[in-house]
Amino acid sequence: MKKIALFLSVSFILLLNSGCLKDDSCNAKTVESEQAAIVNYALANGMTTTAHSSGLHYQVINAGSGPAPTINSTVSVRYTGKLLSGTIFDSQTGTPITFPLTQVIQGWQIGMPLIQEGGTIKLILPSSLAYGCTGYGSIPPDAILYFEIELVDVQ
Secondary structure (H helix, E strand, C coil): HHHHHHHHHHHHHHHHHHHCCCCCCCCCCCHHHHHHHHHHHHHCCCCCECCCCCCCCCEEEEEECCCCCCCCCCCEEEEEEEECCCEEEEEEEEEEEEEEEEHHCCCCCCCHHHCCCEEEHHHECCHHHHCCCECCCCEECCCEEEEEEEEEECC
C-alpha cells in the first residue's frame, strides 16, 4: 500500500510540474525565407536598398564624414525601431543613447559600420539578425525589424 501511495504521490507531483516544463527550442527562420518580405517592405515604402551578404537590407541616407564604428566602438545614436506593420517598438529621437556595439543585436553590429559619424541609415533586419524565434518584450518571435538610425558619435 505504501508503494502505491508513493507512486501516486510522485506521479501527481510530476503531473503538476509538467505545466512548468517548457520547450526552450525554437526553429529560427532562415534569412532566405524572409527576403521576399524584406524586399516587398522596401518597395512599398519607397526605399532603394542594398542587400548585405548577411541578409540585411540597408539604405544610406547620409554617409557621414567622421570615423566609422567597429565592433569594438561605443556609439551614440538617435533611432526609431518598427515592426513591418508600422508599429514603433522603440524610439530614442531626443537625447542620443550611448552603448557599446558589442551589446546590441547582430543586425546593428553589421549595419552601423556601413556609415560614419554624422551619418544616417535605414536598416531592414531579418529576424535571425534581431531577436530570432524568441522575440523580446513587445517584439514578437520571428519579427523582421526596420530601423532609422542617426550615428551621432563614435568612440
